[in-house]
Ligand code: HEC
């Protein structure tokens with residue numbers, strides 16, 4: 001009887017510890033997955049090693065007792081009044097809660113020492129360009145270089161082809177006389193009150209004027225998404241039926257036109273002619 005009591009006790013202990021490990025694991029998030037997500041979404045502003053760029057350094061000790069909760073909250077909701085976007089799907093962002101969990105785990109793995117897992121950003125997938133339109137009066141940008149700069153800095157918010165994500169769609173005709181100049185200025189200064197950061201070095205950003213001109217030139221090459229033509233109807237084969245039909249129709253129109261003219265003239269003559277004496 002005593003023996004059975006001990007057995008039950010041991011079993012309970014085992015169960016409890018398994019549950020504990022399981023829940024701890026579920027809360028932990030996956031550091032490697034987090035590193036990949038970080039490289040894809042956050043490195044653009046926080047640097048490949050979270051050392052800081054447009055955004056703050058994240059390789060540090062956070063002043064909180066529940067660091068994990070603070071991080072998740074900040075990532076999910078963004079930082080109001082700064083360009084730090086809200087990332088959670090609940091706030092209209094692109095990341096799920098488990099993904100945010102993974103990223104938080106990665107950031108926590110950094111603390112202030114050298115990061116243990118570093119995944120470099122994948123080589124950007126540079127879209128093929130249409131023919132770049134000639135630059136206006138601004139210092140010339142290069143659309144090919146701009147495509148790379150865009151992929152590295154802007155695609156995270158504006159989508160790979162500028163189709164829009166957190167940021168607005170850039171596939172459009174911009175309402176400006178000098179589009180290049182307007183784009184240069186917007187990219188350099190950002191859009192205050194939105195998540196669009198200032199990119200020029202003059203405004204504390206990471207890009208040179210040349211790089212901004214390049215990005216702007218690339219954006220101008222995007223225009224609207226190309227509308228595909230409606231699928232062509234199957235063209236009737238066999239002889240020149242279409243041509244004959246056309247000729248027949250044309251002939252019909254000519255005949256009707258002539259008849260209308262003839263009747264018109266006849267009735268006019270009938271009215272204007274003096275009554276026969
Ligand atoms: C457009 C640039 C940008 C992007 C992209 C961005 N951040 Fe930020 N982030 C910022 C800025 C700027 C701040 C600083 C806000 C402030 O305190 O003024 C910040 C702050 C933070 C903070 C708080 C830092 C602190 O010291 O409290 C965390 C955590 C953070 N970001 C995580 C992330 C994560 C994770 C991602 C990717 C999912 C990300 N950020 C993407 C710009 C960005």
Ligand code: HEC
Nearest residue numbers: 085153154157166167168186187191194195196197199215
């Ligand atoms: C953190 C997200 C984010 C990043 C990164 C970002 N943008 Fe933006 N951008 C925005 C948002 C949001 C808007 C929309 C502002 C508004 O509401 O008008 C915007 C607006 C713009 C506009 C104005 C669009 C218009 O319709 O007038 C341009 C141009 C632009 N961004 C270019 C860029 C370029 C170039 C880069 C990279 C160097 C970049 N953005 C990076 C978020 C971002």
